[in-house]
Amino acid sequence: IAGITQAPTSQILAAGRRMTLRCTQDMRHNAMYWYRQDLGLGLRLIHYSNTAGTTGKGEVPDGYSVSRANTDDFPLTLASAVPSQTSVYFCASRPQGAGWYGYTFGSGTRLTVV
Amino acid sequence: QQQVKQSPQSLIVQKGGISIINCAYENTAFDYFPWYQQFPGKGPALLIAIRPDVSEKKEGRFTISFNKSAKQFSLHIMDSQPGDSATYFCAAYSGVSTSGSRLTFGEGTQLTVNP
Incomplete structure (x- = not known):
């Protein structure tokens, strides 16, 4: 089934630990995105990648890093988790040339940092 | 600093009623205004969208009203159903x-949406 797979679905993490959220898409979309969703704040862009080999910072990048070694995978790493990173994280992708209509979102990873 | 402001944060409507959600924006460079629907445990999914040169867009029970001069737009859900219960962005x-x-x-x- 074409789409975006995020793993894990949920995680409880001790503060200070390192964590990588995985995102894989099988649609060969060029652009990929990581958003965090917090109540009352909507979805905010963390990092993005317009194509394999390139990445950029979004609205709230501090404490997060990404890599884009190939078209399909876009992992998000928290080097040293803090409680303020408790959130639901969504990965999204978009094909080249697509506009507002082209975004596909994964089902999210619920992360709790204690 | 929120470039797109949305209200209300929560809304309770009776079945068959009209649900109205309002948004305002600041940046005049925006050139499309989509609405997303999100069910629990799922990612957002595109519901309906409007261009800024159109004042209204209707798809089934969902209507977007757009006021370019006021930089505001709203989503109206007519004949709201319990299955419409979700988070809207x-x-x-x-x-x-x-x-x-x-x-x-x-x-x-x-x-x-209450039954």
């Missing part, structure tokens, strides 16, 4: 962006 899209932040979301509205 307005968004604004810019086709020209140097930062990659092409899609900017509002804060979200949690809609509950």
Whole structure:
């Protein structure tokens, strides 16, 4: 089934630990995105990648890093988790040339940092 | 600093009623205004969208009203059903962006439609 797979679905993490959220898409979309969703704040862009080999910072990048070694995978790493990173994280992708209509979102990873 | 402001944060409507969610934006460079619907445990999914040169867009029970001069737009759900219970996000899209932040979301509205 074409789409975006995020793993894990949920995680409880001790503060200070390192964590990588995985995102894989099988649609060969060029652009990929990581958003965090917090109540009352909507979805905010963390990092993005317009194509394999390139990445950029979004609205709230501090404490997060990404890599884009190939078209399909876009992992998000928290080097040293803090409680303020408790959130639901969504990965999204978009094909080249697509506009507002082209975004596909994964089902999210619920992360709790204690 | 929220570029797209959405209200209310939560909304309870009786079955058959009209649900209204409002959004306002600041950046005149936005060139499309989509709405997303999100069910629990799922990612947002595109519901309906409007261009800024159109005052109204209707798809089934869902209507977007757009006021370009006021920089405001709203989603109306007619004959609201319990199955419409979800979180709704307005968004604004810019086709020209140097930062990659092409899609900017509002804060979200949690809609509950009571039977």
